[in-house]
Amino acid sequence: MIAAVQARWNRWLTRRLPASSRVRLTQRRIFIVPSKVGVMFLLALTLMLLAAINYQNSLAYALTFLLGSVFIVAILHTYRNLSGLVLRAAGANTVFVGEHVRYQVTLESLNHAHQAISLGFADEPPLIVDVPPQASTPAELSLLTTQRGWLKAPRMRVESGFPLGLLKAWSWVDLDQQALVYPQPIAADLPPVMASVGDEDEQGLRVSADGADDFQGLRSYQAGDSRKRLHWKAYSRGMGLLVKDFASLGGSQTCLDIAALSGDQEYRLSVLCYWVLQYTERHQPFSLRLDDKQIAADTGDVHCQACLRALALTGLSQ
Amino acid sequence: MSQIQVIPRISLTWLLVAQVLVILPHLSHLPLWVIGLWLGCAAWRVQIFRMRANYPSTLLKLGLMIATGCGVFLSRGSLIGLDAGVVLLVGAFILKLLEMRTRRDALVLIFLGFFVVVTAYLFDDSITAALYSVLPVTALLAGLIGLQQSSLASRPWDTAKLAAGLMLQALPIMLLLFVFFPRIGPLWSLPMPGGNAVTGLSDSMTPGDIADLSRSGALAFRASFDGEVPPRTELYWRALTLDRFDGRRWSQSSALNYSPSPDWQKAGDPVSYSIVMQPSSQPWLFALDVAETSLPQTRQLSDFRLQRSKPVERSLLYQVTSWPQALREPHGSSTGLRRALQLPANVDPRSRQWARELRQQYPQDEQLVNALLKHFNQQPFVYTLRPPQMSRDSVDDFLFDSRRGFCAHYAGAMTFVLRAAGIPSRVVAGYQGGEYNPNGNYVQVRQFDAHAWVEYWQPDRGWVSVDPTFQVAPERIESGLEQALAGEESFMEGSPFSPLRFRKLAWLNQIRLAWDNLNYSWQRWVLGYQGAQQLELLQRWFGRVEARELIISLVGGGALFLAFIALWLFKPWIRNGAPEQRLFSQFERLLRRHGIYRKAGEVPGHFARRAAIALPRQAPEIIQFYRSFEAQYYAGESIDPKLLRSQLRQLRRALPLRLSRLDRQQ
Numbered sequence: 001m002i003a004a005v006q007a008r009w010n011r012w013l014t015r016r017l018p019a020s021s022r023v024r025l026t027q028r029r030i031f032i033v034p035s036k037v038g039v040m041f042l043l044a045l046t047l048m049l050l051a052a053i054n055y056q057n058s059l060a061y062a063l064t065f066l067l068g069s070v071f072i073v074a075i076l077h078t079y080r081n082l083s084g085l086v087l088r089a090a091g092a093n094t095v096f097v098g099e100h101v102r103y104q105v106t107l108e109s110l111n112h113a114h115q116a117i118s119l120g121f122a123d124e125p126p127l128i129v130d131v132p133p134q135a136s137t138p139a140e141l142s143l144l145t146t147q148r149g150w151l152k153a154p155r156m157r158v159e160s161g162f163p164l165g166l167l168k169a170w171s172w173v174d175l176d177q178q179a180l181v182y183p184q185p186i187a188a189d190l191p192p193v194m195a196s197v198g199d200e201d202e203q204g205l206r207v208s209a210d211g212a213d214d215f216q217g218l219r220s221y222q223a224g225d226s227r228k229r230l231h232w233k234a235y236s237r238g239m240g241l242l243v244k245d246f247a248s249l250g251g252s253q254t255c256l257d258i259a260a261l262s263g264d265q266e267y268r269l270s271v272l273c274y275w276v277l278q279y280t281e282r283h284q285p286f287s288l289r290l291d292d293k294q295i296a297a298d299t300g301d302v303h304c305q306a307c308l309r310a311l312a313l314t315g316l317s318q
Numbered sequence: 319m320s321q322i323q324v325i326p327r328i329s330l331t332w333l334l335v336a337q338v339l340v341i342l343p344h345l346s347h348l349p350l351w352v353i354g355l356w357l358g359c360a361a362w363r364v365q366i367f368r369m370r371a372n373y374p375s376t377l378l379k380l381g382l383m384i385a386t387g388c389g390v391f392l393s394r395g396s397l398i399g400l401d402a403g404v405v406l407l408v409g410a411f412i413l414k415l416l417e418m419r420t421r422r423d424a425l426v427l428i429f430l431g432f433f434v435v436v437t438a439y440l441f442d443d444s445i446t447a448a449l450y451s452v453l454p455v456t457a458l459l460a461g462l463i464g465l466q467q468s469s470l471a472s473r474p475w476d477t478a479k480l481a482a483g484l485m486l487q488a489l490p491i492m493l494l495l496f497v498f499f500p501r502i503g504p505l506w507s508l509p510m511p512g513g514n515a516v517t518g519l520s521d522s523m524t525p526g527d528i529a530d531l532s533r534s535g536a537l538a539f540r541a542s543f544d545g546e547v548p549p550r551t552e553l554y555w556r557a558l559t560l561d562r563f564d565g566r567r568w569s570q571s572s573a574l575n576y577s578p579s580p581d582w583q584k585a586g587d588p589v590s591y592s593i594v595m596q597p598s599s600q601p602w603l604f605a606l607d608v609a610e611t612s613l614p615q616t617r618q619l620s621d622f623r624l625q626r627s628k629p630v631e632r633s634l635l636y637q638v639t640s641w642p643q644a645l646r647e648p649h650g651s652s653t654g655l656r657r658a659l660q661l662p663a664n665v666d667p668r669s670r671q672w673a674r675e676l677r678q679q680y681p682q683d684e685q686l687v688n689a690l691l692k693h694f695n696q697q698p699f700v701y702t703l704r705p706p707q708m709s710r711d712s713v714d715d716f717l718f719d720s721r722r723g724f725c726a727h728y729a730g731a732m733t734f735v736l737r738a739a740g741i742p743s744r745v746v747a748g749y750q751g752g753e754y755n756p757n758g759n760y761v762q763v764r765q766f767d768a769h770a771w772v773e774y775w776q777p778d779r780g781w782v783s784v785d786p787t788f789q790v791a792p793e794r795i796e797s798g799l800e801q802a803l804a805g806e807e808s809f810m811e812g813s814p815f816s817p818l819r820f821r822k823l824a825w826l827n828q829i830r831l832a833w834d835n836l837n838y839s840w841q842r843w844v845l846g847y848q849g850a851q852q853l854e855l856l857q858r859w860f861g862r863v864e865a866r867e868l869i870i871s872l873v874g875g876g877a878l879f880l881a882f883i884a885l886w887l888f889k890p891w892i893r894n895g896a897p898e899q900r901l902f903s904q905f906e907r908l909l910r911r912h913g914i915y916r917k918a919g920e921v922p923g924h925f926a927r928r929a930a931i932a933l934p935r936q937a938p939e940i941i942q943f944y945r946s947f948e949a950q951y952y953a954g955e956s957i958d959p960k961l962l963r964s965q966l967r968q969l970r971r972a973l974p975l976r977l978s979r980l981d982r983q984q
Contacts, residue, residue: 053504058845235923
């Protein structure tokens, strides 16, 4: 029952507040209700009104009405404090399973200041930031990772009770952010160095050294991607920023082969991950062979990243 | 979560300020030990703030609470009632500040603070008190705002300014609510702040009492007449009658309260006026003879005074219509007349003897009264606030020896002689005259206008008023006490700096009258804005008063004001592009002047490259600007409009100055 309601709520949110990497909070996106403190305040005002009536005291009436009017005016102010705020996805770091992924969010003000904005995922303690007028403030939201692959950031709650805290205005924002989570490295003995296997592989190695990778497709731009790989033609067609995705081919002397390992799939990936890190540290060339993908032998950070990426994504439907 | 719970510095600062401002108006009626408690707790709290002291332990807090409760009980004699309640409230307010740790505590403190401000109004609702209370309310709101601010905010004045701004914006809606919110009577009766000694008439009088009143410039009441203000000599404001004499003191007989209202016949032209009286702690109202009022819970007693069911403990507005020429009790009432002849036995033999002689000489009552008045007029009687001490036979001493006295002496002596001669008579206590304020067309009556005169009864004519003081000191009646005592300098002896003493300085007097007028309007239109007054005002505005119209006015007016505030806050006429986009369109405009147009749908990058080719000399600046724009707009670098702006400025300088567009020349 609750799950069904939750699902409906999420569908409604998705329809009303579609995901986007740049979100400007407008009246469609902002909700506002009295906070708990606000309800207490109204109760206190009722008591004051009773005192004013019973003592027939005009000044007590006046103060009650003044505070009541302040409450009404505060609706506008609380709404304004959130309205116009721009949130932008500013990338996320890649982590291993078990670490906290940190999603970068930039909060921008187009005109007035936004004070005491609390920002957070549903179950995490929120972060409180101020955004000065016509400036931007970076914020970082972290989330514990439990499995490899792409980790999509949940909707974050942007909330503020400023100025009086009697009302709270909030919005659920989906900045369409995702972070790549590598498998958790698990230490294991390094595999034996395998012998060289023929000319084809030698050639593949050379190809890899030349840096000519296999074009795999296009994916949307993320912070940290090389500028050289931006697909300008697609951009000029108005398709947004796309990056050319490449996969390496090749072979190596050391081949890290998933088939050579036994055990649970996730365990095997974790061991491979550990090995990739070890070899990279030692500057030894290695190749990687997974069920659905091969990466030719190479060394260096780029190679390491490609391998980790393959490990993170293997077997998962994109 | 602890980060959220801690009270921000700004909030704490404003709460400390607010406490001072909230408690200040209560100082005059708080017991001294509460002030000691307050100073101690405030000092402690500041030390906690400076990390030099710890929060009080639970045991100590409990001890302080119990001690405060006991203290209130000891100094107020109870824990309930308004006086004790206010001290308890202030005590709670003080202790809460000391133990305040979390935001929740701070909220409780702020709400308590608002209540303490409200209780201050019950003790003082003058215009100055009302204006002053804006300060503590602003400080409390600033404390509330401070609670919401992140710890980065560090400028307390900005917070206070925001609070003041909120209040200012709330003002129109508050006024609407104040005018239109229906006023109903008290839902249940509550104790009023009382027990304060109020200067004024009391229900018994020795001659010295009225002399004491004459030293006070305190306001008794103000009266606004619908038509012209009657001449000063006709302004005899009745408060009560004193018909019992014990040889020294005139007082009212207790039977009066239960007797039915007297019969009287309206005659002559009525006079209509409204009176705003100051709290007197006495049940009687002031009015000219013979008065009728529509005020509820008020009736006319057998001596023609108006009396409320409860003492007047706060300023009161009432409408009166008086018939000065009315015939009062032409047939008399046997008990009333009997009371009006009562005299104590064995005092003042000489006066009784003189009364008998007068009676023989003047068999007609009126002749006798006239002869008595003539006696006061022609014998060397002196009107003075400093009469000599009287012996046991005070009337004898006054009439035959000293012949120096005050209105109460003359009224008392005359009533004594009339009664001794067999004419029913009594002393009337009240006020005479008053100062006319031309700014507001009303008469203000002060305590030194207190007066006593005489009324006697005649068959068929009823009660007739006479004023023996008029025979001795006509200037007292015609121009007031100050003139009557011009030679004596005893006028307002007790208050040498009262502005009333400087009425001869014209400019000062002008200011005084204007200030008094302001206070009077405040009383009538703000403090007195209760049921009847509200109905009257709304009727004047709308012709008739119906709930539907009131609600429409209230809601419509409120919505209108809110819309204005919203327009002012959001300024929808200002277009809010992202700053980097705004700067890019400036860049476009700049290049347009040099003949380079961005084609429809052309990406910024392509446009910039084309511009760089077209203007090779300025290409570095163009490319520099575009790179920064691209980095900020697409690549997620933080927005820095300043950098873009300065690069745009460099480009503008690099380009030849051109104000008009090129296309016309080409």
